[in-house]
Amino acid sequence: MTMYTLGDIAARFGLELRGDPATPIRGVATLANATAGQLGFLANPRYRAQIASTGAAAIVLRAADADGCKAATLIADDPYVAFARIAALYDKIPAAAAGAHPSAIIGAGARIAASASIGAFCVIDADAEVGDGAMLGPHCIVGRGCRIGAQARLVARVTLVQDVTLGKRVLVHPGAVIGADGFGIAFAKDHWEKVPQLGGVVIGDDSEIGANTTIDRGALGDTVIEEDVRLDNQIQIAHNVFIGAHTAMAGCSAVAGSARIGRYCLIGGGAGILGHLEIADRVTVTAMSLVTHSLREAGEYSSGTPIQSNRQWRRNAARFKHLDDFVRRSGAARREPES
Amino acid sequence: MTMYTLGDIAARFGLELRGDPATPIRGVATLANATAGQLGFLANPRYRAQIASTGAAAIVLRAADADGCKAATLIADDPYVAFARIAALYDKIPAAAAGAHPSAIIGAGARIAASASIGAFCVIDADAEVGDGAMLGPHCIVGRGCRIGAQARLVARVTLVQDVTLGKRVLVHPGAVIGADGFGIAFAKDHWEKVPQLGGVVIGDDSEIGANTTIDRGALGDTVIEEDVRLDNQIQIAHNVFIGAHTAMAGCSAVAGSARIGRYCLIGGGAGILGHLEIADRVTVTAMSLVTHSLREAGEYSSGTPIQSNRQWRRNAARFKHLDDFVRRSGAARREPES
């Protein structure tokens, strides 16, 4: 079992310790659930009352929250970041031996680093490359022209279809499909013709791609995800999208073809971004909003209507259907007293 | 070919039979498509006119709908439930022999019940457990710390990433990913740091998980799906969500982290529920609504605007953009006559 003392943790992460440095810490937990030997944290003020009742051996929190706290404390400017780093000590990612599982099928000529680990039933194209220390869990497919950076991790059942380049330490969760054909179709009088998709996908260092997320390869040129981009589950990124560094997108959001998203953006769950538009750096789009034109200024943007009882909503929604008529008539009515 | 008589069926499910008990029933069908030897049903009143024209050998329906019906009838308080049970007689789920397919890779020490069936190319961790009579179709992955209850069924290509516990008779459809890392990231001045995800997922007895649905494991503590929860395809359940027993969610709906949903709720297709909020028992959320605050009373809730011709919608939507200004000005205008 993993064990560190409070003193170890304070020293390792440069935190001020108020309490006994010899206190053993065997794991991390929420304040509500922590028991003796566990470390809790307070980042979200809504849980402040739990400081009094927690069973945690120690708490990571801001100095301003520490006064009067009976438990031992580790003082952090940003308790959530500090907690993330401490918790990593207790995160036992399965060790994977270097080398390929005997069931893996690796094309002759594939360049696989000796320190890489290739799981059961992986299929790797002869024209693919896997970098130092990369870990591929079971059932991954690495297609033609794909390159996986050093220390990247494909947890399991990841599909890199074609011409995909993953940077260093990229983490991809199961079911993700990267490099499938973009949705390119041309209407020819009475039927569709497929537009060949000839580009690739480039994903920068330290990015994370969620479970069952899809990122299509470009039609011409590449789909580009810069470094430290964080994509949650079931996100759809269409061909030739560009996403700037450090942008984070929540589950089920989607970006249509050739849209360009800036750096440090936050895209809410289920939000949609139409194609061929631009979003500036540091834009926040709230959940389930639809972006239909470029957003050239940093800031927070929204669309939609508030949740209501269905009975109230029906009445308001019925009025929305005739809102323009109402406003026009109202304008006339308002002018009447003047005439 | 499966065959039961009408008398068999009436007796087995306690239904009143009006007609010849010796009538052979070889299958089930819609009223519109049923032919001789097939049983139809009437649950949705919009199809009542089909009673007169159906070719069905017999019809399952309410007593109130049976008068004047020329076909044989089976009288049920709830024809849809009765039909579900009868149809199950004709549902030939492929038999799967106990034991593991020779191509499956099962870690030494995994506890696999002798009566369980493990399909081709499954990969099961040494620290996993599969219960009595469980059926795993081809290409399933069962990771570290996962436990599959008795008679559970993973149809094919299901991924249980880590620390997932499935109850008895849980049914999981292809492409589902359960137990992947939750989307935990902490912003550290100029970049993101990953917050380790250390919890698991617990799914209660008799729950059903749709194709390509994702259920993340908890950050600290577990994501919990109680018993008899019914999740359709492509649903996203974030870390530390709690879903009460007997709740049903339609396709493409999504729940953000730490939200708590009650029992007997109905969540419409594409609906979204933000994080850290609570939804009472017996709440219905209509399709594509976004829940942005806790809903503490049972009832039906909605957001959005009605579908309209794009031309009409554009005019109304343009007015929505200035609705507050309009209301403020109108208030001033309305007061004018009084002044």
Next chain:
Amino acid sequence: MTMYTLGDIAARFGLELRGDPATPIRGVATLANATAGQLGFLANPRYRAQIASTGAAAIVLRAADADGCKAATLIADDPYVAFARIAALYDKIPAAAAGAHPSAIIGAGARIAASASIGAFCVIDADAEVGDGAMLGPHCIVGRGCRIGAQARLVARVTLVQDVTLGKRVLVHPGAVIGADGFGIAFAKDHWEKVPQLGGVVIGDDSEIGANTTIDRGALGDTVIEEDVRLDNQIQIAHNVFIGAHTAMAGCSAVAGSARIGRYCLIGGGAGILGHLEIADRVTVTAMSLVTHSLREAGEYSSGTPIQSNRQWRRNAARFKHLDDFVRRSGAARREPES
């Protein structure tokens, strides 16, 4: 390396050439990125200014755009369609040898055409059929009662669960799940009972199914996708849906059970269509709209509200919550002067 001359291309596709027919064309590119030896195209007027600066050896465009163009030109009525066809010359789909990879598991009795190609780790049921020249990439599952038409292509990791029929030249991208159980549940006083799903899925010739898209099989009778239907990624098609020929749906859209969609429809990204309704031919639904009733006339339809700064949106959204009250009071106010 693939090479055609401009003259080859003009002759093959019946385009008027203005320039030197001997010009070698080694690939295709956007106007912005094209270099010597590459062919560019101008379909979207927003990129017209790039004609002057492109490095392309030649440009596919309309006659009206060709005047004053210094580069060689290929004149097309529809440059995008022409480009699609030309680009196909340069699209090197990996050749796949006829026959099955030794690791594939094919049930005895499965009817596999000699010219079909079956990839690594495929699992094909004894009661399945694969047509002439069909290509199955690695990790495909073809379940009981499934039939794959001639020249169809399952790129990789496609799951055909049960009773799925794919027409000729159908193209299915990775992660798609076709033929899983529809979401049929009947509420029996205090719990759900599963309604057996006994139908199949039929997909017409030349249709394309995107990555991680799900198409459920029918409850009774089939889910039907006609010919030349184009489905992008992460689309959800519920049981017993019917989609008419030549309809295209963008990513993350969804159709609920038994809805019937016409021919030549365009369904925007993230749009939702409720169950048991009908959509006429040539209907366009804009992105993230929700269709709640049948649309019996061709045309364009929308719902939702425009994207705004969150500050403005909050004020307008707050007014929406009381819109009906406001309209009622306004009506009273407007009548006052008359009384």
